[in-house]
């Protein structure tokens with residue numbers, strides 16, 4: 001290692017990269033600060049306050065999987081049959097009707113099906129769901145329709161059904177191709193079946209394919225990871241997301257199956273992430289935010305280049321909609337006024353829709369200070385920058401707080417921030433600190449409480 005690389009590593013270490021536990025900041029405040037009892041009241045008011053003619057995004061959560069992978073921290077449950085999925089779908093259709101009733105005329109600019117495993121639905125159930133969605137919400141001409149796809153649970157007819165309804169972005173779960181790693185995470189998935197799904201979608205004209213990978217999994221080594229990276233690059237995705245494995249067994253009980261002795265330490269995690277970055281950049285991908293890569297012509301890379309990159313519950317996006325409505329158990333909605341999360345357990349979700357019409361159970365109403373901090377956190381996560389002048393222009397009532405933050409950042413992170421005109425920017429080698437810098441601005445500040453490691 002060169003001495004300049006060693007210096008950088010020491011700097012990252014001094015700021016806690018290998019020790020701290022901080023949120024991923026897919027929202028500010030993070031979802032663990034949403035308050036019980038504030039859900040349904042706000043949900044009703046904020047849905048009613050959506051503007052006539054506004055473009056909105058929809059997220060629909062399908063919390064079912066045929067096989068539960070041990071690493072997975074997503075809200076989902078195992079099922080062998082489609083019976084609970086059918087029951088869930090009936091409730092989902094009711095929720096669509098109730099939510100639609102409260103909204104004015106809106107245009108649908110994004111639809112994302114996530115999970116769990118949305119592709120667990122039969123063709124018939126998928127058509128039922130999509131007919132209901134598109135009957136309730138009129139699509140924009142350039143509406144983006146994306147689905148999370150588990151290649152081990154995605155039949156050709158089901159994929160064809162999605163294409164028939166306008167699927168134009170697919171997110172393929174890979175995680176790791178090493179058989180040893182797959183055995184350690186309870187997920188078997190061959191390169192061949194993954195390639196089949198990607199080729200099928202491409203042949204059907206789906207223009208954008210994303211692949212999800214994880215670093216920090218049990219038994220992952222730099223050598224095994226290199227082989228995975230090689231396989232993934234041969235699949236030639238348009239985008240890649242490479243997340244650090246969040247080991248949070250106190251939140252995701254199935255992770256007790258993971259052998260903690262086999263987990264790489266934080267220094268190895270960092271080395272794995274670096275290997276992926278070098279491999280993707282060498283293959284012509286542009287780094288986007290802290291954990292995404294995209295072809296330079298991809299809309300995400302262009303959004304970053306033009307300062308339009310945003311961050312929401314699905315990670316990085318070029319979605320500019322101010323209203324994102326989450327449907328289904330545990331789904332989170334984002335409104336101008338704040339956030340609402342639906343009841344998490346499917347039983348509680350069924351009950352709320354059956355009795356009250358809406359499923360919100362916790363929420364958070366943004367204060368003026370929260371809005372400023374949310375913007376500062378998003379700027380850091382999307383462009384690694386703190387921009388006091390631009391902030392003052394957009395938040396003229398908060399100039400004292402902006403100046404206080406500026407001084408705090410100089411004191412805490414002056415050694416890693418570059419000053420460019422009036423802005424403070426994390427240069428590439430220090431960008432892994434983005435979450436830690438964001439955390440310094442977080443007025444809720446819950447280091448360690450419920451989060452995974454910072455790298």
Ligand SMILES: C[S@@+](CC[C@H](N)C(=O)[O-])C[C@H]1O[C@@H](n2cnc3c(N)ncnc32)[C@H](O)[C@@H]1O
Nearest residue numbers: 071072073074115116149150173212243245246
């Ligand atoms: C909600 S999952 C759905 C994926 C789909 N069911 C599949 O298996 O391909 C979406 C992504 O979340 C990421 N993910 C799940 N558990 C995670 C964890 N513990 N830490 C970090 N990322 C995780 C994985 O990369 C996964 O592809």
Ligand code: SF4
Nearest residue numbers: 065068069072115116
């Ligand atoms: S990774 Fe996908 S298939 Fe595996 S448990 Fe999570 S949501 Fe289900």
